[in-house]
Amino acid sequence: MNIEQTFIKDLVILTPDVFEDERGYFFEAYNKNKFSALGINIDFVQDNQSFSQKGTLRGLHYQNPPFAQTKLVRVLQGEIMDVAVDLRKDSPTYGKHFGIRLTAENKKQLLVPQGFAHGFSVLSETAVVLYKCDQFYNKASEGGIRYDDETLNIDWGMDLKDAIVSEKDLVLPDFGNCNSEF
Template sequence: MEVIQTEIQDLLIIKPKKFNDARGFFLESYNKERFLSKGMNYDFVQDNFSSSQYGVIRGLHYQLAPYSQAKMVQAIKGKIIDVVVDLRKESPSFGKSFSIELSEENGLQLMIPRGFAHGFSVLSQEVLFSYKCDNLYNKDAERGIRFNDPFLGIDWRVPESDAIVSDKDQNHPLFKDAAYNF
């Protein structure tokens, strides 16, 4: 497993060893001892799995502290653009976004610390998406930022005419009006 530090402090790309042969592939998506040896001390308590079709944009979601969640995300099948926004007020990258292509082909994972909004867009016909969380879901702490906020300028790589966005995600506040406490 290789761990790559992004330009945003504490936001890590994880590149598991992937073994391919005529049968398909194998990769170890999580191993607590290996994570600890790389300085990642997360106690995952909830696993989530979603399925989406081409053009779906989910996000940008987060939970307020003390219910905030660190997440390790991965596309199991298909291809997405995964996006995070740093909401940590004391961070030098506060308000900045980061995006990465995650796919079944590249096997990459993104380790997102607490204090980030998260979302993704689906670039393949279908995607199966997995994420581990270090805190349980709390509906009362759930918040979001509008996916198409001009201030953030996120390129979801999905034409507007093809975008499928929930009513809830379309009505999140802009970054400047969002509630966060990190």
């Protein structure tokens, strides 16, 4: 397992060691001992999986403390632009975002720590996304930021006029008015 630090502290990319032969491939997407050796000691308690069509944009979502979630995001099928926004007010990268293309082919994973908003857009015809969480979902603590916030100016890898967005995500506040407690 290879770990790569992004320009935002604690937001890391993980790339597994992949073993390929004529039958296909094998890799460990998660191994508690290997993650621990990399300094990642997280007790994941829930797996979430979504299937989406091209143009779907989900996010930006977060949960406030004490139900804040760390997420380990990967793609099982297809390609997404995965985005995390730093909401930690005492962070030097507060309000900055990082985006990465996660694909079934590159097998990369993004570890999104507590204190971040998270979302993704689907770039392939369809995509299946799986993410592990270290806290259970808690509706009362959820928050979000509009995907098209002008302050953040996120490049989702697609034309936003074609985005398929839920009613819930369309009414999220902009960055300056979000209810983040980080």
